[in-house]
Amino acid sequence: MRRPIIAGNWKMNKTPSETMQLIEELKPLVRNAAAEVVVCPTSICLFAAKAAIANSNIVLGAQNVYFEDKGAYTGEISCDSLLELGVTYVIIGHSERRQYFAETDETVNKKVLKVLQKGMKPIICVGEKLEEKELGVTSEVVRSQTKKALANVLPTDIEKIVIAYEPIWAIGTGLTATSQDANNTIREIRAAVEEMFPGRSQDIRIQYGGSMKPENASQLMGMSDIDGGLIGGASLKAGDFARVVNY
């Protein structure tokens, strides 16, 4: 059985003190959650978050990392620093990073391999643009992104990986894929994993992301292949995020 995983991607929101406050509000609301609960603040708020999640069931994630161990890479952040701050998950290849910060399938793959090597777990984001959806090439796009992201991954590491299917047109727009469409595309992603890693695809958890909120969480989570959610806007209020977590 795949344990559901609900992760909050806070994006560039909340200061360190606001991070502590939001986590304090969240803790009692998600204490009895069946799902794994992850919060992903900005890198500079991870130190505050580490202290705030102590003695709770909340797990820490980062929004990005660099694929080199250390060195002359001004402004980048290493896996070792994330590990010291108690980070378990790292979001890799979010569409906003692909769009605004030149993230490519190749850099995504390098980051996935480094994060696994360092003992953390990647949350790999894939998803089609509106034009691609309209052209009817969603399946090809997400299959290609998935296979490139997973190149050279060890079959034994598959169970540590989370993939987030986030249709770009659904992010921050209030538009959501229908639960049936989201499930179908996630099945395509799982099929691509199966082609690369025969017999392993049932071990990988695949989330849906894109305007997931309290009102649609239970329907999405009720689908056969949707194992969790990557939540943007609705993760910034403790009450809303808790309602998604406790779908």
Ligand code: 13P
């Ligand atoms: P929204 O939930 O705000 O649409 O954002 C989704 C997302 O991009 C999570 O990574």
